[in-house]
Amino acid sequence: MKSDIRVCAAWRDAHNRPVYTLGDTCPECDAETENSAPAPFDPEDAYGEYRRALKRRGRE
Template identity: 45%
Template sequence: MRSKIKRCRACGLYTLKEICPICGAATSQTKPARFSPEDRYGRYRRALRQEAE
């Protein structure tokens, strides 16, 4: 079964849409990011995303 998740080529955002809702660039099929319950860098990633908005 193929995954429906897509990734924006420009900004790297994961979405289910054909066009990125953030930057409007085209998205492509990809596998989702690896999940780890011990996400050591999640705090930094969320802070960076919050700062970018």
């Protein structure tokens, strides 16, 4: 699920803290913003296959 809250993509260079907004540009430096939500899963997850299989088995 995509989050509506966005963070300034250049906050490490332009600000001393993350700047959050709902818009497509940063209100302080006019830089582009990016989705602030983390990825729903890690493709490198070593146990992801087993966790998903267990979840499927629970639905049956």
